[in-house]
Amino acid sequence: MLTEKAYAKINYCLNVSKKRPDGYHDLITVMQTVSLCDVVTLTPRGDGCLCLETDMGGEPEKNLALRAARAYFANTETCGYIIALEKHIPVAAGLGGGSADAAAVLRALNRKEKRYTAAELSALALSLGADVPFCLSGGACLCRGVGEVMTPLENRAAPVFVVAAAGEGVSTPAAFAALDAARAKTQKILPEFTPSGLISALEQGNTADLSQNLFNDFESVILPVRPAARALKETLIEAGALTALMSGSGPAMFGVFSDAAVAEKTAKIITSRGQFAAVAVPVGPF
Ligand code: C5P
Numbered sequence: 001m002l003t004e005k006a007y008a009k010i011n012y013c014l015n016v017s018k019k020r021p022d023g024y025h026d027l028i029t030v031m032q033t034v035s036l037c038d039v040v041t042l043t044p045r046g047d048g049c050l051c052l053e054t055d056m057g058g059e060p061e062k063n064l065a066l067r068a069a070r071a072y073f074a075n076t077e078t079c080g081y082i083i084a085l086e087k088h089i090p091v092a093a094g095l096g097g098g099s100a101d102a103a104a105v106l107r108a109l110n111r112k113e114k115r116y117t118a119a120e121l122s123a124l125a126l127s128l129g130a131d132v133p134f135c136l137s138g139g140a141c142l143c144r145g146v147g148e149v150m151t152p153l154e155n156r157a158a159p160v161f162v163v164a165a166a167g168e169g170v171s172t173p174a175a176f177a178a179l180d181a182a183r184a185k186t187q188k189i190l191p192e193f194t195p196s197g198l199i200s201a202l203e204q205g206n207t208a209d210l211s212q213n214l215f216n217d218f219e220s221v222i223l224p225v226r227p228a229a230r231a232l233k234e235t236l237i238e239a240g241a242l243t244a245l246m247s248g249s250g251p252a253m254f255g256v257f258s259d260a261a262v263a264e265k266t267a268k269i270i271t272s273r274g275q276f277a278a279v280a281v282p283v284g285p286f
Contacts, residue, residue: 011030
């Protein structure tokens with residue numbers, strides 16, 4: 001049996017650039033894997049079939065974890081596995097849960113089966129989704145292109161996060177479309193973006209500076225229509241976060257804390273309201 005943790009990601013910054021001819025957008029983002037995770041278990045089965053066990057619902061064939069296993073064996077002899085997913089990462093929240101599950105399946109399978117080089121595995125990951133190559137290696141990374149052009153970063157900062165989510169999930173394509181529509185209205189020329197302040201805060205291990213340099217382009221189109229996410233942001237800041245930001249295309253929020261006890265207390269306030277909250281710290285690279 002193979003067991004692998006599938007770590008959620010947050011975006012310290014997320015700059016969406018122009019739409020490309022293939023429908024994707026060029027991004028400049030700094031992503032970080034955090035200790036909030038799903039657990040993926042692969043149990044060999046003798047009949048050569050791949051199947052999924054999870055209580056998360058949805059069509060199994062659309063599930064990225066099963067699709068990752070199918071892609072892994074696509075051009076080679078298939079070994080059978082039951083893929084069990086223990087979900088903890090909120091779904092469609094901007095935390096990369098599906099991508100993390102897919103990456104964990106690829107990592108676990110390649111550790112056992114050793115069929116691909118690191119570069120081949122990364123290409124396979126990209127065929128499953130723009131965030132999957134990052135989720136394979138994790139840590140703190142500057143990601144460009146659609147997210148696949150990665151520069152690993154040194155992270156000496158030790159922030160404590162409270163990751164929180166409330167309200168319905170957000171469709172990622174819809175969030176990109178909303179941003180395109182808002183920009184088409186204003187016709188603003190997008191300035192060149194370089195996250196140099198953020199990168200040096202990470203390298204210098206300065207959590208206060210890190211919190212000053214966070215931003216997410218999606219907040220401008222998602223927060224106005226998601227009062228629950230706005231309220232979470234306020235709660236995190238009122239409870240003592242240095243700052244709070246939406247992750248990915250939302251609606252999950254993360255608060256940045258320098259004090260673990262305050263983070264724990266804040267997470268309890270949010271969970272006592274029946275909403276999702278978890279204390280998490282940076283993890284990776286793997
Ligand atoms: O690659 P993934 O399946 O995660 O992307 C989901 C959708 O998000 C894409 O179909 C695309 O509409 C949008 N997307 C984008 N630019 C990116 C990443 C995702 O437009 N860099």
